[in-house]
Amino acid sequence: MLLETIRQANDIKKIDQKDYGQLAQEIRDFLIHKISVTGGHLGSNLGAVELTMALHLALTFPEDKIVWDVGHQSYTHKILTGRQDGFDGLRQFHGMSGFPKRKESVCDVFDTGHSSTSISAGLGLVWARDIKGEKNTIVSVIGDGSLTGGMAYEALNNAAKLETNYIIILNDNNMSISENVGGVSKYLNNIRTASRYLDLKEGIYNALRRAPRGDTLVNRIRRAKSSFKQLVIPGMLFEDMGITYLGPVDGHDMEGLVQVIQEAKRVKGAVMIHAITQKGKGFAPAERHPARFHGAEPFNVETGLPSRPRTEANYTDVFSTVMCKLGGRDERIIAITAAMPDGTGLKRFHNMYPERFFDVGIAEEHAVTFAAGLAAGGLKPIVAIYSSFLQRSYDQILHDVCLQNLPVVFAIDRAGIVGSDGETHQGIFDFTYLSGIPNMHICAPKNKWELSDMMKFAVALEAPVAVRYPRGTAYAGLKEYRAPVELGKAEWICREWEIALFAVGSMVKTAVEVRESLKQKGHHASLINARFVKPIDEEAVREACKEHNLIVTLEENVACGGYGEKVLSFLNRSGTCNRYLNISIPDAYVEHGNVELLKKEIGIDTDSIVERILRMLGDNG
Numbered sequence: 325m326l327l328e329t330i331r332q333a334n335d336i337k338k339i340d341q342k343d344y345g346q347l348a349q350e351i352r353d354f355l356i357h358k359i360s361v362t363g364g365h366l367g368s369n370l371g372a373v374e375l376t377m378a379l380h381l382a383l384t385f386p387e388d389k390i391v392w393d394v395g396h397q398s399y400t401h402k403i404l405t406g407r408q409d410g411f412d413g414l415r416q417f418h419g420m421s422g423f424p425k426r427k428e429s430v431c432d433v434f435d436t437g438h439s440s441t442s443i444s445a446g447l448g449l450v451w452a453r454d455i456k457g458e459k460n461t462i463v464s465v466i467g468d469g470s471l472t473g474g475m476a477y478e479a480l481n482n483a484a485k486l487e488t489n490y491i492i493i494l495n496d497n498n499m500s501i502s503e504n505v506g507g508v509s510k511y512l513n514n515i516r517t518a519s520r521y522l523d524l525k526e527g528i529y530n531a532l533r534r535a536p537r538g539d540t541l542v543n544r545i546r547r548a549k550s551s552f553k554q555l556v557i558p559g560m561l562f563e564d565m566g567i568t569y570l571g572p573v574d575g576h577d578m579e580g581l582v583q584v585i586q587e588a589k590r591v592k593g594a595v596m597i598h599a600i601t602q603k604g605k606g607f608a609p610a611e612r613h614p615a616r617f618h619g620a621e622p623f624n625v626e627t628g629l630p631s632r633p634r635t636e637a638n639y640t641d642v643f644s645t646v647m648c649k650l651g652g653r654d655e656r657i658i659a660i661t662a663a664m665p666d667g668t669g670l671k672r673f674h675n676m677y678p679e680r681f682f683d684v685g686i687a688e689e690h691a692v693t694f695a696a697g698l699a700a701g702g703l704k705p706i707v708a709i710y711s712s713f714l715q716r717s718y719d720q721i722l723h724d725v726c727l728q729n730l731p732v733v734f735a736i737d738r739a740g741i742v743g744s745d746g747e748t749h750q751g752i753f754d755f756t757y758l759s760g761i762p763n764m765h766i767c768a769p770k771n772k773w774e775l776s777d778m779m780k781f782a783v784a785l786e787a788p789v790a791v792r793y794p795r796g797t798a799y800a801g802l803k804e805y806r807a808p809v810e811l812g813k814a815e816w817i818c819r820e821w822e823i824a825l826f827a828v829g830s831m832v833k834t835a836v837e838v839r840e841s842l843k844q845k846g847h848h849a850s851l852i853n854a855r856f857v858k859p860i861d862e863e864a865v866r867e868a869c870k871e872h873n874l875i876v877t878l879e880e881n882v883a884c885g886g887y888g889e890k891v892l893s894f895l896n897r898s899g900t901c902n903r904y905l906n907i908s909i910p911d912a913y914v915e916h917g918n919v920e921l922l923k924k925e926i927g928i929d930t931d932s933i934v935e936r937i938l939r940m941l942g943d944n945g
Contacts, residue, residue, distance in 0.1 A: 326350055326788040332406040333385035333431050334913045336377060346579050346634070348373050351400055354604040358411040360625045363744060364422050365396035367604040367617040368467075371497050371575075375465070375599055376400035377583035378495075383461055389433040389449055393442035393466040393630070395423035396619075397495070398432075398785050405431040415744035417917025423748060435515075437748020438716065440473025442466045443905050444698075450490045461491065461589055461662060469663060472685030483594040484566030491588045492567070492596045497576065497603040512737060521618040535753075553781030571598030576605065601623070615666050631794050639793040640737055642772045644669030646779045647706065651677045656704040657783065660695050662688045668737055669709035688713055692720035692732070699730035704783055709794070710738040711751025718757055725788050726763040734758075734784045734790040739768070740830050740880035741909075741923060742795045746916030749792075752909050755828075758790055759858045765811065766857040768829025772798035774807055774855075781809040792857075794830040794880070796919070801833060814861035815853040823849035823937065824868035824875050828887050830909075831878040836877075837930040842937065857887045869900045874940060875904045880928065883908040904942050907933050 326343055330336060339347055351373050359366045374548045378401065379390060392398045402410065402420070407429065413419025417432060424432040434445045434616025441849045446464030449704045453460060470476060471494065483490060525708045562569045568591050573584050581599065588595045604610025610617035622631040651673055674681040676843040688709055695705035709717075714736055725732045739751040758764050765787060769775040775793055782789040807815045814826070823842065827835035832853050841847045850872065852864055857879075868875060875895070878887035890907030895904060909926055923929040927936070 327354060327408070330404055330406070330440065331409070333404070334619070335406075336380045336404055336711055341579075344377065347540065347585070348377060348578070349606070351377075351403060353647065354403065354408070354411075355399055356625060356768045358609050358754055359620060360623050360631075360743040362411070362414040362416065363619075363621045363882045364414050365399070365618060366607070366620045367610045367614045368497075369399040370467075370605050370607055370610060371603040372397040372495060373400050373605070374576045375493070375495060375581060375601060376404065378578050378585060379463060379465075380404045381578075381582050382585040383463070383893070386430040386433075388461040389463070391434045391442040391446045391462075391464045391466065392424050392436055393434035393470045394439045397467070398424050399467070401431070402429075404532045405429055414779065414914050417915070419748055419916075419920050421916055422676040422744065422858065423746065432497070435748075438713065439470040439821070440466075442470070443479035443483060443538060445475055446490065446876045447479055447486075447493070450486065456486050461489065463491045463493060464497055465493045465546070468494060468498060469686055472578040473687055474665065474689065476774050477620070480562075480565060480567065480594075486594045487589055487592060489589060490594045491585070491591075491723065492594065494596055494598045495600045495601055496572070496598060497575075514648040518681065541585050552667060566594075568593060570595060572600050573593075573597065574601035575601035590830070605761050618696040634797075636797045638796055639775060639798045640667070640669040640795075641800050642775050643708070643735060643737070643779070643793070646654070646776045647673045647708075648676055649799050650706075650779065650783060651680065654704060655663050655680075655782070656702070658695075658698050658703050658705045660691050660698075660705055662691045662709055662713065664708075664710070664793045667710070667736070670708055688717040689720050693724045695732045696720070696724040699725075700728070704731065704733070706735055706779075708735040708737060710740065710742075710749070711736050711754045712742075712749045720789075721758070726761045729763045729787055731786045733779075733790050734788070735779070736790055736792040738795045739792040740794045741914060741919050743817065743919040743922065744916050745915040752914060753880050754790070754792055755857050755879065755881040755887060759885060759890070763788055764858060766792065766944040767809070767855055768792045768857065770799065770805075770815075770829065770832035770853045770855075771802055771826075772800060773803060774809070774853075776807045777806065781811075785811065790827060799830075799833045801836060802853075809855065812856050812859040812861055812863040814855050816864070817851040817853055818849075820848040820850045821871050822847055822873055823847050823941075824852060824872040825878065826852045826854050826865070826876065826887075826891065827878040828880070831928070833926070834930055834933065835878055838933050838937070843928060843935045845934075845938070845943070847937075847941070847943070854887060857890070860887065860890050860894065862898075865891055865894055866898065866900075869898075872902065874903045874905065874937070876907060876933075876937060878928070878933065880906040881898065881908060882911060884911055905936060907936070 326347045355369055408517055410420030415422045423437050426432050426435055442464040446462050450462045570584055573580055584597055603614040606619055659670050659673045660678050660682045661668050662668050665674055665683050695707045698705040742749050747933055767778050769778050778791045782791050805817050825835045835851055841853050842849050877891050879887045886908050889906050
């Protein structure tokens with residue numbers, strides 16, 4: 325196999341040109357086989373095989389550098405830089421990351437995980453190169469989905485001023501995670517389908533090449549900002565900004581890609597190569613269902629179906645159902661997401677109430693301020709965004725929503741430890757970054773029924789409120805405990821003495837297990853469902869202090885600025901002398917891996933918590 329000859333960077337250059345097609349097929353087969361076992365980002369990687377190979381043929385590593393936007397399409401890059409063996413442990417604890425990691429390889433030059441950052445990072449590398457007097461090539465690869473993010477345009481605005489080479493490759497597959505929306509998508513689609521432009525361009529280029537010094541003429545035409553492209557495609561957005569535009573080109577034509585990359589390396593300024601690719605190429609199920617295979621769970625290669633089909637509803641399913649019911653009861657309910665109608669569970673709402681659903685693209689900042697405008701106009705916007713993505717809109721939450729005390733509901737999915745996507749996706753900071761904002765209210769449900777109740781409460785509250793829930797199967801325990809949700813009020817589940825367990829959201833399930841384990845060891849514990857992180861139920865804490873020797877808080881958030889610190893602050897202010905233990909995530913980024921394994925590693929699993937409580941009590945048995 326050709327793939328076996330690729331053991332380190334630049335080995336691809338030893339492959340005979342006639343075998344490039346075979347190598348591309350071997351890479352696709354390798355990816356399908358490995359990801360079917362470990363799970364991972366399949367569709368985006370299958371679509372970028374030839375593009376990545378062309379980059380590795382045209383560049384030299386690690387001297388030349390690629391910044392991958394988001395980075396979920398970098399698997400072929402990992403293969404071509406000698407990391408094939410790492411795929412057996414892909415996205416597993418202490419295994420290879422599913423994203424670029426500088427600590428993993430000198431050929432990974434920038435850690436990514438969120439979208440629309442590659443042009444800014446690449447531009448920084450370009451200026452660092454120029455200031456140091458180096459001559460290497462810098463390339464940023466950005467998808468058309470990421471190009472809907474405003475940060476990309478901030479960077480393009482600055483890149484247009486460059487007078488030295490910088491290559492931007494637009495990997496255009498008409499998809500981010502779900503199908504792209506908005507003006508940028510429409511603009512790019514017009515370029516893709518401008519057949520008269522493509523035909524004219526190829527005809528002129530071919531005729532010129534046959535003339536003396538034809539290649540020189542072609543290069544001059546391509547670089548000229550006033551070239552014939554502006555006569556055929558109105559606007560020419562990128563060229564009008566001052567960025568040389570090359571394309572569109574076939575993103576699966578390796579020979580053509582290598583040629584255009586070599587051509588782009590000669591441009592004294594920022595140049596964009598527009599490559600048209602197909603997400604999921606080479607694997608029929610991924611071609612038919614690209615969104616499903618964006619971040620795939622382990623699957624059967626023959627059928628494309630999950631190896632472990634989900635049989636129980638997860639929190640996203642519950643949220644989806646609740647949203648549809650709320651939408652039917654109140655015509656003021658508006659649903660907003662940032663390029664993730666499937667991932668956030670809003671697709672059903674979109675199908676039922678299309679006029680009240682907005683997918684704004686990968687533009688979390690805009691989503692929040694847009695929601696603020698809707699709320700100011702008398703509507704009830706619900707913004708559904710993953711925890712780690714919502715942090716991108718912090719200023720808008722603070723300034724545009726909370727400063728005006730507007731009734732915007734934030735449905736925060738994937739909160740807490742999310743597992744295999746690792747540091748960039750762990751939702752472990754939202755309690756911290758939201759709770760310091762005046763007028764913000766934060767709650768977290770203990771189970772699937774409480775998520776429904778909290779969403780109804782949030783919609784009725786005439787103020788900003790965040791409802792925070794985890795990834796994975798919705799907890800179905802404690803169904804009989806369903807006290808009405810009241811602002812800032814905790815829920816007592818079990819009343820005993822000695823130890824008071826105050827658990828937030830997903831940690832209530834863990835607290836049930838902790839309490840049972842303590843009981844078996846001869847200790848008595850009360851269990852309180854905290855419900856609210858802001859405001860905390862100070863009366864419940866004060867009451868617990870009267871009857872318990874040890875107060876324990878449990879949360880799936882970093883300790884700094886979390887629920888536990890708020891309880892401790894109250895204990896200090898109220899002058900109580902109870903012993904206190906805060907169970908939370910250490911002040912560190914949490915790597916990728918199985919969720920339960922990660923919880924054990926950072927000490928928030930049942931056994932670790934019980935052990936810490938017993939040590940606190942002086943019980944070594």
